[in-house]
Amino acid sequence: MERNPGCGNALTLIYTSLEEESMPPILEVKELVKKYGDFTAVKGISFDIQEGEIFSLLGPNGAGKTTTISMLSTLYVPTAGEATIGGHSVTKEPMAVRKVIGVVPQDLALYEDLTARENLVFWGQMYGLSGKDLNTRIDEVLEQIGLTDRAKERVKAYSGGMKRRVNIGVGLLHKPRLLFMDEPTVGIDPQSRRSILDSVKDLNKQGMTVLYTTHYMEEAQELSDRVGIIDHGELIALGTQAELTRQVGENETLILHIGEDEDSEALAKSLKGIPGVLQATATLANHQGQVDHEVSVIAREAEEILAPVVTKANERGIKIHSVDISEPNLEAVFLHLTGRALRD
Amino acid sequence: MKKLFLIGFKDVKLIFRDRAALTFMLLAPFLLTLGMGFVTGQLGGGSSSGISQIQVLVVNQDDGQLGEALVEVLQSEDLSDLLLSTLVTDPETARTQVDADQAAAAVIIPTGFTDSVIPADGQIPSGDAAQIEVYKNPTTPVSAGVVLAIVEEFISRVETGRVGGEVIVTQLLAAGLITPEQINMIAMELGQRQANLVEEDPAIRLDSAESGQEAQDFNPMAYMAPGLALMFLMFTVSNGGRSILAERALGTLPRLFISPTNSAQVLIGKIFGVYITGVAQMLILILASSLIFGIQWGDPLGVLLLILFAVFGATGWGMLITALARTPGQVSNIGTAIMLTFGILGGSFFPISAMPDWFTWISKITPNAWGLDGFSILALGGSLFDLSAPIIGLLAMGIILFVVSMLFFRRHSLVQK
Numbered sequence: 071m072e073r074n075p076g077c078g079n080a081l082t083l084i085y086t087s088l089e090e091e092s093m094p095p096i097l098e099v100k101e102l103v104k105k106y107g108d109f110t111a112v113k114g115i116s117f118d119i120q121e122g123e124i125f126s127l128l129g130p131n132g133a134g135k136t137t138t139i140s141m142l143s144t145l146y147v148p149t150a151g152e153a154t155i156g157g158h159s160v161t162k163e164p165m166a167v168r169k170v171i172g173v174v175p176q177d178l179a180l181y182e183d184l185t186a187r188e189n190l191v192f193w194g195q196m197y198g199l200s201g202k203d204l205n206t207r208i209d210e211v212l213e214q215i216g217l218t219d220r221a222k223e224r225v226k227a228y229s230g231g232m233k234r235r236v237n238i239g240v241g242l243l244h245k246p247r248l249l250f251m252d253e254p255t256v257g258i259d260p261q262s263r264r265s266i267l268d269s270v271k272d273l274n275k276q277g278m279t280v281l282y283t284t285h286y287m288e289e290a291q292e293l294s295d296r297v298g299i300i301d302h303g304e305l306i307a308l309g310t311q312a313e314l315t316r317q318v319g320e321n322e323t324l325i326l327h328i329g330e331d332e333d334s335e336a337l338a339k340s341l342k343g344i345p346g347v348l349q350a351t352a353t354l355a356n357h358q359g360q361v362d363h364e365v366s367v368i369a370r371e372a373e374e375i376l377a378p379v380v381t382k383a384n385e386r387g388i389k390i391h392s393v394d395i396s397e398p399n400l401e402a403v404f405l406h407l408t409g410r411a412l413r414d
Numbered sequence: 415m416k417k418l419f420l421i422g423f424k425d426v427k428l429i430f431r432d433r434a435a436l437t438f439m440l441l442a443p444f445l446l447t448l449g450m451g452f453v454t455g456q457l458g459g460g461s462s463s464g465i466s467q468i469q470v471l472v473v474n475q476d477d478g479q480l481g482e483a484l485v486e487v488l489q490s491e492d493l494s495d496l497l498l499s500t501l502v503t504d505p506e507t508a509r510t511q512v513d514a515d516q517a518a519a520a521v522i523i524p525t526g527f528t529d530s531v532i533p534a535d536g537q538i539p540s541g542d543a544a545q546i547e548v549y550k551n552p553t554t555p556v557s558a559g560v561v562l563a564i565v566e567e568f569i570s571r572v573e574t575g576r577v578g579g580e581v582i583v584t585q586l587l588a589a590g591l592i593t594p595e596q597i598n599m600i601a602m603e604l605g606q607r608q609a610n611l612v613e614e615d616p617a618i619r620l621d622s623a624e625s626g627q628e629a630q631d632f633n634p635m636a637y638m639a640p641g642l643a644l645m646f647l648m649f650t651v652s653n654g655g656r657s658i659l660a661e662r663a664l665g666t667l668p669r670l671f672i673s674p675t676n677s678a679q680v681l682i683g684k685i686f687g688v689y690i691t692g693v694a695q696m697l698i699l700i701l702a703s704s705l706i707f708g709i710q711w712g713d714p715l716g717v718l719l720l721i722l723f724a725v726f727g728a729t730g731w732g733m734l735i736t737a738l739a740r741t742p743g744q745v746s747n748i749g750t751a752i753m754l755t756f757g758i759l760g761g762s763f764f765p766i767s768a769m770p771d772w773f774t775w776i777s778k779i780t781p782n783a784w785g786l787d788g789f790s791i792l793a794l795g796g797s798l799f800d801l802s803a804p805i806i807g808l809l810a811m812g813i814i815l816f817v818v819s820m821l822f823f824r825r826h827s828l829v830q831k
Contacts, residue, residue: 143672144671144672145668145671145672165674165676168672168673168674169674171672173669173672175665175668175669177664177665178664178665179664179665179666179668179669180666181424181428181666183428183431183432184424184427184428188427192420192424193669193673195416195417195420196417196420196670196673196674196675197673197674198674240669
């Protein structure tokens with residue numbers, strides 16, 4: 071699929087009120103690049119995060135989110151560019167940076183044959199905690215992640231959601247100023263997901279700055295003060311949600327759900343001729359393992375184009391299973407900027 | 415430094431919670447030792463005194479003091495439970511009887527053996543001592559190995575006396591303290607003293623004069639148990655190496671690297687964990703075999719020191735395997751292959767002394783061979799001071815392997831990309 075002309079690779083700079091504050095940002099990223107041989111995973115991204123902010127990096131799988139987090143957390147060495155955290159360079163002062171940050175990796179990074187408490191003890195010690203301070207902090211974290219009663223059970227006996235919570239708990243032990251959370255809700259049940267999102271908001275209320283990566287538009291919308299949209303290693307948009315959705319104006323998105331045997335590409339092409347249709351794109355959406363065939367249509371007034379859209383589909387013999395109309399959101403922004411659905 | 419220990423002890427805790435690993439580390443060598451004990455008759459109704467009454471044929475063609483001394487050693491009261499020596503006059507008859515499986519070995523002392531060591535004419539010896547032949551029965555390698563060890567120790571002591579005698583006579587002559595005519599008399603006296611020394615201090619003393627311990631039988635279980643323990647030590651060190659790559663795949667190693675812990679501490683901590691696990695495994699196996707099989711391992715301090723160095727050498731191999739492999743599965747596969755190969759090469763299944771010289775040389779690349787040498791020395795009454803060769807061998811092996819491993823680790827960075 072091709073990028074939307076005019077929006078493609080250019081970073082859309084939107085100045086926010088937060089950036090105008092006088093406090094120096096806790097994180098500053100300048101032209102960060104990561105290459106693996108001929109492949110460039112991150113292509114010179116720049117952004118900053120203010121203390122106390124929840125900043126989301128939103129993008130599809132393979133966009134470069136985890137590589138970015140890995141460079142910022144000092145795990146990978148950037149090919150070019152620079153980043154500072156709490157005033158410390160990630161390349162020149164990695165140990166100082168590690169004391170400022172907490173990291174919740176995308177994949178569980180726990181010792182499953184140890185109990186939750188034993189895991190927290192070990193990781194707390196790795197962050198220099200010991201004695202009474204360590205025990206007190208572990209009790210607080212266990213309370214925070216809701217596992218006080220089951221702290222003495224081995225992690226391998228836990229559900230996926232409980233493991234995720236311990237994974238988060240490890241990242242919180244040393245009370246980091248800046249917490250990196252890399253897709254912490256992937257592969258868990260809705261209840262655990264809700265619990266994690268609430269925890270992020272609570273942590274932020276307590277003053278913790280959060281860099282949150284996700285490919286779920288809903289999570290970015292619910293949590294973030296500001297959002298950076300990343301695709302193919304480039305930061306293609308950056309700003310508050312209001313600023314980003316303004317890019318698609320007052321336009322609405324009409325999502326047509328069709329059968330998997332239907333020619334969604336042909337339908338999307340035919341819909342572009344309807345007056346009022348600004349953009350029409352065939353997409354594949356993955357809803358909890360089930361792949362849905364959809365056509366997303368951006369229009370000024372969704373209701374106005376609904377009848378001609380259905381007519382066009384009927385003319386082509388395509389059966390529409392259901393239709394959703396959504397207000398301007400980050401999904402629409404991504405679609406507008408890339409010509410692809412975020413969920414592709 | 416503290417984090418290094420924390421990482422190591424965390425790994426020890428994890429390994430002792432892994433039932434599959436424990437089965438291989440502790441149960442398998444223990445059961446194999448038990449099985450071999452039954453096979454060799456050491457357990458389950460066999461003789462209670464270890465391998466005993468080894469049939470040895472002795473052919474003494476020498477008419478000097480040293481030939482007589484060796485015969486007396488082989489027929490001594492100290493070795494009476496272990497050896498059943500029979501004097502035979504003809505070497506060919508002795509070899510035929512060994513071939514017919516009627517004896518474990520034949521010791522053939524050649525004509526002129528004493529004269530080749532202590533010249534009767536008072537001349538300085540030429541340096542080429544006559545060779546004592548130990549004709550071994552290949553179907554009884556353990557028993558034949560015991561006989562060979564006894565004769566080798568005897569020769570070693572005689573050789574020490576011979577060289578000493580040469581030096582003394584040469585020095586006395588050079589200093590003008592004796593005349594050439596007196597050489598014969600002095601040499602005879604030294605020879606007599608040497609023969610008496612060998613008789614008084616038998617080559618294989620099962621009652622150590624130095625330690626004052628009571629006589630003990632040589633129990634071949636004391637050979638099998640360390641052999642198998644050392645073989646399964648190779649499993650432990652390769653399994654420990656596998657855990658480094660497994661932690662990389664599980665994400666805990668990258669998580670360690672982004673904690674305020676430097677990379678060297680993380681890696682050394684992991685290696686420390688492997689080392690401590692290996693030491694714990696060896697200690698448990700040795701303690702269990704002492705209590706259950708009644709194996710006498712010898713000087714406890716020597717045993718401990720030998721364990722520490724054997725595990726060091728073995729850990730070096732574990733790290734090299736890990737540094738060369740790409741995945742945990744590769745470490746397991748290579749580790750298993752090396753465990754079995756080293757088990758064979760290092761003498762875990764049969765004594766290396768029964769094998770050709772080239773085999774003995776190759777075996778020196780294994781911690782098994784050095785370790786078994788050391789454990790045999792201790793089981794036969796040796797002390798801490800007799801362990802210098804195995805300890806130096808294991809130390810050198812460990813250092814070389816660690817240096818090479820670190821070079822490979824640096825090349826194939828574990829996480830930093």
